[in-house]
Amino acid sequence: MTVASDPRVTDRVHQELRDQIFAGELPAGARLSVPALAASLGVSRSPVREAIVRLVHERLAREEPRRGAVVADVSLKSLIAIYEVREVLEGLATRLAVENAGRRLIRTLEDVLGEHERAVAAVDLTAASEADMTFHRLIREAADNPEVVRMLDEVQTQVRLAMRTTQVTRGPKLAVADHRAIFTAMAAGDPAAAEQAARAHIAGLRSTLAEQAGEPR
Amino acid sequence: MTVASDPRVTDRVHQELRDQIFAGELPAGARLSVPALAASLGVSRSPVREAIVRLVHERLAREEPRRGAVVADVSLKSLIAIYEVREVLEGLATRLAVENAGRRLIRTLEDVLGEHERAVAAVDLTAASEADMTFHRLIREAADNPEVVRMLDEVQTQVRLAMRTTQVTRGPKLAVADHRAIFTAMAAGDPAAAEQAARAHIAGLRSTLAEQAGEPR
DNA sequence: CTTTGAAAAGTTACATGTAAATCCCTCTTG
């Protein structure tokens, strides 16, 4: 038996290109030339071609037949549409988490929320951001629904892509307050309230995006 | 300029394999051998390979490294999870449709609903099913959110795959009644009520799946 | 009759070949 799965060249190339896109080394609109990338990565054209097909499928790149692929961008309008979807998916994940989970999850979430609050109080943005992501991740995992996890991953991919150009936050303090509200509903074992609180959290972020788009209210 | 886009061999192969999977000609678990399919379709291995990568990505096939791809199946458990996601997505689409749409949509929906009711009364299952799908399609399009449309398409793909083995219906009459409820809320211009009615429609279908899974209530 | 294992067959994954389409630069023309 092999100790670890022998990673395919295609997988490495795919991961490398993803990293380069998220890092901004391959900016939006950059052409993804198969021969050029193959040469620069020191592999043949086949695995590069397949990696690009995957990037197109996860919408990190766009392709027109016979014209090749370019790195995708995310318009503010698209991002708002994505957040509309994210709102209901995070709501679902949170409701399912409440329906499934026991005290163990509640206690873990409480710990993470505490860390989050301390980090915000200490103006430690890195730690705050990490606690924020952990909070959401724990809820998704507890939802025990692989479909919603997958769809939220797709959403997350697009959000990361958008992050290169667009800021999405209402500030660390509001994030903590929203999470506290979600936690309270979850701790009370109220699935409907938890779903609503999670939706409100995302809806709030979406409204800041809408403001940036020049549509206040 | 070309009159119609020159279809790539890859595209034709992909479509052909999709059709064969949905038609049951390639049943769940069937191995997708690249050389065998290339020979049977009269093309080289390259476009077949790429078509299979796409099938894997849309989860019509599963692949293990170095072991090839097989046609996917959808367990009842997965299907229920998919319907949990579908519930909130259809709810979102319906709410957005109400927020965007004018009388034109309402009138079109009313017509389709009328056709649906007549088809059910006449026990014309084909016409009823078509009206059912049209009703949902009109709402999705009116939502004017490409993200939710895409995600519902993904859901639809999995549902079609499951259809080969699992029946998903509560009967034509209940479908019409659900649609009538959705329509009423939409016609009243009440986004929240429309979202709820759409969710209830899918939740009803999901509960019949849960019953089949041996978990009544 | 079941188990074992080694050879044969078939397949995957990566590499490379190539015709046709597209891109891009330059040089001409109005």
Next chain:
DNA sequence: CAAGAGGGATTTACATGTAACTTTTCAAAG
């Protein structure tokens, strides 16, 4: 100086070659 035609360079898309790996077959051993 802008517009556009020509032509070489590049690229895509499909085809094919091949080493390594997996699966299958089948005969011998237990």
